[in-house]
Amino acid sequence: MAISCEEILELYSLQIDGELDEVGQGRMRRHVSDCPECAPMLTAVQQVDQLFRSTPEIALPEGFAQRAVARALDEAAGRDLRIGVAILMIGTLLIGSLAVLGRVDLVVATVTRLLAPGLVDAVEPAIATLLVAATIGGEALLALSAVLRSQLLGPLLVPVIAMGMATAALWWVLNRTSPSRQPVSL
Amino acid sequence: MIADVAQEKEWVIAALEGDREAFASLVAAYQRPVYNLCYRMLGTQTEAEDAAQEVFVKLFRRLHTYDIDRKLSSWVLSVASHHCIDRLRRRRLKTVDIEEMPAWRPLVSARPQPERQLLDAEREARVVALLDQLEPHYRLPIVMHYWNGLSYQEICEATGLSLSALKSRLHRARLKMATLLQEQAEDLVPASSAELGA
Numbered sequence: 001m002a003i004s005c006e007e008i009l010e011l012y013s014l015q016i017d018g019e020l021d022e023v024g025q026g027r028m029r030r031h032v033s034d035c036p037e038c039a040p041m042l043t044a045v046q047q048v049d050q051l052f053r054s055t056p057e058i059a060l061p062e063g064f065a066q067r068a069v070a071r072a073l074d075e076a077a078g079r080d081l082r083i084g085v086a087i088l089m090i091g092t093l094l095i096g097s098l099a100v101l102g103r104v105d106l107v108v109a110t111v112t113r114l115l116a117p118g119l120v121d122a123v124e125p126a127i128a129t130l131l132v133a134a135t136i137g138g139e140a141l142l143a144l145s146a147v148l149r150s151q152l153l154g155p156l157l158v159p160v161i162a163m164g165m166a167t168a169a170l171w172w173v174l175n176r177t178s179p180s181r182q183p184v185s186l
Numbered sequence: 187m188i189a190d191v192a193q194e195k196e197w198v199i200a201a202l203e204g205d206r207e208a209f210a211s212l213v214a215a216y217q218r219p220v221y222n223l224c225y226r227m228l229g230t231q232t233e234a235e236d237a238a239q240e241v242f243v244k245l246f247r248r249l250h251t252y253d254i255d256r257k258l259s260s261w262v263l264s265v266a267s268h269h270c271i272d273r274l275r276r277r278r279l280k281t282v283d284i285e286e287m288p289a290w291r292p293l294v295s296a297r298p299q300p301e302r303q304l305l306d307a308e309r310e311a312r313v314v315a316l317l318d319q320l321e322p323h324y325r326l327p328i329v330m331h332y333w334n335g336l337s338y339q340e341i342c343e344a345t346g347l348s349l350s351a352l353k354s355r356l357h358r359a360r361l362k363m364a365t366l367l368q369e370q371a372e373d374l375v376p377a378s379s380a381e382l383g384a
Contacts, residue, residue: 013357017331019338044364048316052332055313057218058225061235065217068239069210072246079247 003031005038012042016049078174085171092164194258202249209249213242219259219334220266226329227270227322229314237273241266260343263334267326267345274322316363324359327352 011028014020020028032038194215200208220241225234244265252261317325326345330336336344342352 009361010353010357013360014353017338017356019353040368041361041364044367045360047367048360048363051309051313051316052328055309055332057222057333058231058234060217060221061231064221064235064238065210065213067235068217068242069206069213071239072209072213072243073206075243076246 003027005031005035005041008032008035008038009041009045012045016046081174085167085174088163088167089171092160092167191258195254198249198252198254198258201246209246212245216259216262217242220262222333223263223266223329224270226317226333227267227325228273229318233273237270238266241269244269257340257343260340263330263336263344264346267330271322271326316366319366320359320362324355324362327355328359331356 008028008031011020011024015025015028032042194212197208197211197215201212217238221234221238224237224241225231228234228237241262245262248265252258317328320328327341327347330341330344338349338352341347342349345352347355
């Protein structure tokens with residue numbers, strides 16, 4: 001079966017890597033002996049191969065391993081710190097949100113006391129029941145928020161604000177002077 | 187320097203337990219293949235050093251995801267090759283300083299150099315410029331084959347390529363570079379090492 005020049009070049013790529021079996025080598029020899037057209041490209045491929053094989057590895061920069069280890073350890077430490085700060089910030093936001101919850105009673109009071117009673121008389125019994133349930137739920141939420149506000153606003157508000165500010169400042173400092181960007185020696 | 191498999195596994199396990207010396211041993215063992223892969227993929231020593239360091243940062247961060255039954259060298263070179271290809275993609279999106287681009291020019295030194303060094307420098311410049319003409323997914327198997335000394339099977343393990351896809355990429359990469367060589371009017375083939383050594 002005749003073999004094309006394109007296929008020969010593909011086989012030659014395998015041959016220079018020592019991956020061509022004897023059958024393939026035989027096919028190559030037969031084609032190349034009768035086909036002068038392949039020769040220039042085969043020679044060029046061989047030149048590329050020789051050029052690459054004769055080009056050695058590049059020497060490592062002095063102290064590379066030390067710098068790489070230091071940077072890896074340093075960035076890992078920086079990442080741990082960032083995770084810690086992120087957890088602190090989320091905690092601050094949660095506690096702060098509880099404090100803010102005290103304001104929810106105004107909204108709940110408006111909805112449950114002004115809108116719901118008027119609607120109960122005008123809608124179907126099933127919907128009215130739902131509205132009553134919502135009103136009771138709203139009242140419960142109102143009571144809960146009042147308790148939370150009384151417990152949190154006074155004793156916790158100042159520490160929460162202080163902690164939030166300290167966290168923001170720490171976050172800013174960490175991002176400004178990222179340890180991974182500084183030269184470190186072991 | 188590549189340590190034996192059992193030793194490498196010990197280092198990985200120790201590094202996972204926080205042993206910094208064990209991680210340093212891993213870096214020492216793989217610094218040369220990782221740095222050379224980065225250099226041949228990216229083309230400049232400055233970028234290669236930065237990229238190779240980032241590879242070790244990633245390896246340290248992802249050490250817990252390493253499958254201990256897998257060959258460590260395949261995993262390390264897989265992370266390194268993905269990192270280089272990512273950098274090349276990002277580079278295409280940025281404006282590249284013309285001074286940083288590899289070019290068909292001999293590396294000139296201010297002081298006189300022996301003939302051998304000049305030939306080495308010129309050959310190096312040709313290799314960098316040739317590789318720069320290849321798309322990253324063609325460049326990678328060429329680099330792994332010639333400078334990391336990996337077999338076909340090892341390249342497949344590190345890149346996830348099938349054997350037929352790898353053969354095809356090596357063939358096409360060589361064809362492209364051979365065509366480029368043919369297009370050059372000048373003689374680009376370096377003197378053989380036998381001639382130089384004589």
